[in-house]
Amino acid sequence: MSEQANAGILNGPELKGMDRYRSLMDVFHEAVKRFSDNPAFTCMGQTLTFAELDRLSADFAAWLQHETGLQPGDRIAIQLPNVLQxxxxxxxxxxxxxxxxxTNPLYTEREMAHQFKDSGAKAILILANMASKLEKILDRTGIEHVLVTELGDMHGFPKRFLINAVVKHVKKMVPSYSLPMAVPFRKALKDGASRQHREVERSLDDIAALQYTGGTTGLPKGTMLTHCNLVANMLQADAAIGLGLEEGKEVVIAPLPVYHIYTFTVNCLFLVKTGNHSILIPNPRDLDGFVKELQKVKFSVFIGLNTLFNALCNREDFRKLDFSRLHLTISGGMALTKATAKRWEEVTGCTIAEGYGLTETSPVVSFNPIDATQLGTIGKPVAGTTVKVVDADDNTLPLGEPGELCVKGPQVMKGYWNLDEETAKVLTDDGWFHTGDIAVLQEDGYIRIVDRKKDMILVSGFNVYPNEIEDVVAxxxxxxxxxxxxxxxESSGEAVKLFVVKRxxxxxxxxLREWCKKELAGYKVPRFVEFRDELPKTNVGKVLRRQLRDEQSEK
Structure with a gap:
């Protein structure tokens, strides 16, 4: 055993390939050239090849450059579900x-206004279904350019017309709105096709994405992810997962939202790099429609999380699917239970490989080796990554002892957007990121999470922070x-319970739940409410959430 392992530090293998790329665009250009004729993304029966993705993204870049005056480094919000756009x-x-x-399409007007103002977004592409919310808060943001797209916009005629008509007029999913400045996304692509875009040189140190995550203040923080962070995490994912993939040959089911860092990095970036085909599922909560989509393709890879695996395995129509090509299932976003993992293997014949990550780490930190998965662990550190556990005084603990998991590597964020003090709380000067999760580093090199951030609630893979809910209720x-x-x-892993002292x-x-629905995304709205005469507190008046949680677990 190495000296570092004895000291409670684990190292991933050497990270190779970073010197090949100057930015994410180098990775993209290499992929669209190598896999030009291969399918890249499919949604609702419509497929984009890598060549088409190259052409259409160039058209959009040209429109942005010639019609908006936006400059490199300016922010653009993208508020879309899993669609080709x-x-x-x-x-x-x-x-x-x-x-x-x-940006999460489930956001309320309050949540949208905060994120757009905080990020300084100057442009937005939004699905028409959410445009009425944007209308109400637009004057509270710095957004100058609005693009609106409809669900079926990337389909050909007449299917495009039928999809959009049904969504708008039959299902009544598009509330009326008035945004006179808005440009239809299809028009932007058409106008951009007649212009020449200019390739912009970006360095690895430049910010590529602002990925918002919850925080102790109750307001989401913008995680600054650089081109270096995301390129490194693609290469790290390739080294960890790539052994189980055949470049340009896989059909990958992508039901989790692409605006979430998990799917954004794995499906939208890593799988593009490897030339593989992602099947985008716009609404995985519609399990009937989801299974019907699965019936149409012989998929080889499935990327999901515990609650989805559990829900699918309980369906007879899912159990009847053809799983003969399925050889890799990846779990992340929330803890994988042993019961769900075993059930999935019984139904599909495929084991689940669990990984771990956070928004602040782009997200992948560790992954179970494809040929040596260890159920109940989050695997081993990925390439170029060092992990340790520390006590309350920041002393490194030996293997086998639980402590706060800390991560160091090229995928660790640059910091929180305009929040230097918040950054300093979690990111040390020498690059260690404090995750807030309690873990044990095993002697065999695997990592086991034993507790989560003390107050965070995980609802179907989404982080829910109590302070935000309490601020709304207050x-x-x-x-x-x-x-x-x-x-x-059982259905979402965890649910929100609210304890209230009435006035x-x-x-x-x-x-009270109706009040919350006006200000919070649906998954944040309390499922249960309990009224009490008083709440337990510390001697300085801080509410003891842990005591409340412990009381529930004892019931």
Whole structure:
């Protein structure tokens, strides 16, 4: 055993290939040239080849450069579900030298306004379904250019017309809006096709994306991910996962949202690098429609998370699918339970390889070796990555002892956008990122998570931070104080439970949940509400959330 291992430090293998690339665009140009005729992305039956992705992203870059006056380094928000417009827009924006601000389509107006103002976004591409929300908060942002796209825009006629008509007029999913300045995405692509885009030189140190994550203040923070961070994590993913993939041959199911760092890096970046074909699922919560899509393709790789695996295995139509080509299943985003992993293997014949990561690490930190997965662990550090665990005084602990997991490597973020003090709390001067997760480093080189950030709630893979919920609830005139905690839930892993001290005796659970729905995305809205006369506190008046959580676990 090495001296570092004895000291409680584990190193991944050497990271190779960074000297080949100056930015993400070098990786992209190499991929579209090598795999030109291969399918890159498919959504609702429509497929983009790598050549088409190259052409259309160049068209979008040309429009941005000639029609907006945006300069390299300016931010563009992209608020889309899993549709073909997403990779076109991302690579087009990057080709124009812009910084991508990935935005959750489930966000409320309040959440949108904060993110757009905080990031300083000057442009946005938004799905028409959410445009009415943008209309209401646009004047509270610095957005100067608005592009709107409809769900079926990348399909040919008449399918495009039928999809958009059904979504708008039959399913009533597009509330009316008025954005006179808005440019249809299809028009931007058409106008851009008649112009020549200029390739913009970006360095590895330049910011490529602002990826928002929750924080102790209750407001999401913009994680600055550089071209270096994302190129490194693609190469790290390639070294860890690539052994289980055949370049240009895999059909990969991508049900998780591409605006989330997990799918953004793995599907939108890493799988483009390897020339593989991603099947984008716009709404995986529609399990009926999801399984029907799976029936149409012989997929070889499935990327998901615990709650999705569990939900699918409980469906008879899913169990009847052809899994003969499936040889790799990857789990991330939340803890994988042993029961779900075993059930998935029984149903599909394929084991699940679990990995671990955070928004601040682009995200991949560790991964289970394809040929040596160890259920119950998050695998080993990926290439170029060093991990250690520390005690409360920041002393490195030996192997086998639980402590806070710290990560060092080229995938660790540059810092939080305009939040130097918050950055200093988690990122040391010599590059160690404190994850807040409690882990044990095993003698065999695997890592096991034993606890999570003490207050974070994980709902179907999404981070939910109690302070944000409590801030919204505190504004209710009938509330004295509140505390939000996570409780176990079979369908979502955890659910939000809110403890409330009333000011108004007539306040009930339903009215409080309706209040939250106006300000919070659906997955953040408390599933359970319990009214109490008082909340447990420390001697300095801080609410003891841990005590509340422990009380729930004892029931």
């Amino acid at each position: 997403f990779p076109i827009a991302v690579f087009g924006a990057l080709r124009a030298g812009l910084v991508v601000v990935n 504004a209710h005139p009938g509330v004295v104080e509140s505390a939000a905690v996570g409780v176990p839930d 108004d005796d007539s306040l009930d659970e339903q009215s």
